[in-house]
Amino acid sequence: MNIAFIAHDKKKEDLVSFAMAYEQVLLNHALYSTGTTGKRIMESTNLDLHLFASGPLGGDQQIGAMIAENEMDLVIFFKDPLTAQPHEPDINALIRLCDVYSIPLATNMATAEILLSGLKRGEFKWREILKSGNQRKGNQDDA
Incomplete structure (x- = not known):
């Protein structure tokens, strides 16, 4: 699965x-991150x-x-709800896309732990089915 990590400054350590x-x-997943957050994860x-x-x-x-x-397939975004963010419209757009x-x-x-516990148990197989179905549909559209 493709998993993204994002964290506001006051949540990066968390x-x-x-x-x-x-x-x-x-370890067995493709991981993506915004720059500073990802660098800190890789250092630790x-x-x-x-x-x-x-x-x-x-x-x-x-x-x-x-x-x-x-x-x-999965986004883990530790938001800081108590600090105004200058790029708040981008944050809201990302959440809307999800x-x-x-x-x-x-x-x-708390929510991230529930999602990763489900991932560990294999409960996200529906994402693979959804993606393979979209690929087949795309191939049929090309015919």
């Missing part, structure tokens, strides 16, 4: 700790992440583009 705790679950774990730009410089939108192309495309989204550690 996300790094979370990635450390779930490192064994995450053995996880390899594809890094996009930092959030305020477009990283949220790069992840959003993957969602819109059905190339992202809703539009039915991409599981965790915005806090």
Whole structure:
């Protein structure tokens, strides 16, 4: 599965700790992240992440583009609800895309833990079925 990590500045340390705790679950997946967050995760774990730009410089939108192309399966976005963010419209757009495309989204550690526990148990097979169905449909449209 393709999994994205994003964290606001005051939540980065929480996300790094979370990635450390779930490192064994995450090792077998393709991981993506906004720049600073991903660098901090890689410095503290053995996880390899594809890094996009930092959030305020477009990283949220790069992840959003993957969602819109059905190339992202899960988003873990530790938001700071108590601090105003200058790129709030980008954040809201990313969350909206997750809703539009039915991409599981965790915005806090409690929800992220539930999602990764489900991932560990193999409960996201529906994403593979959905993606393979879309690929077949695309092939039929080309005929």
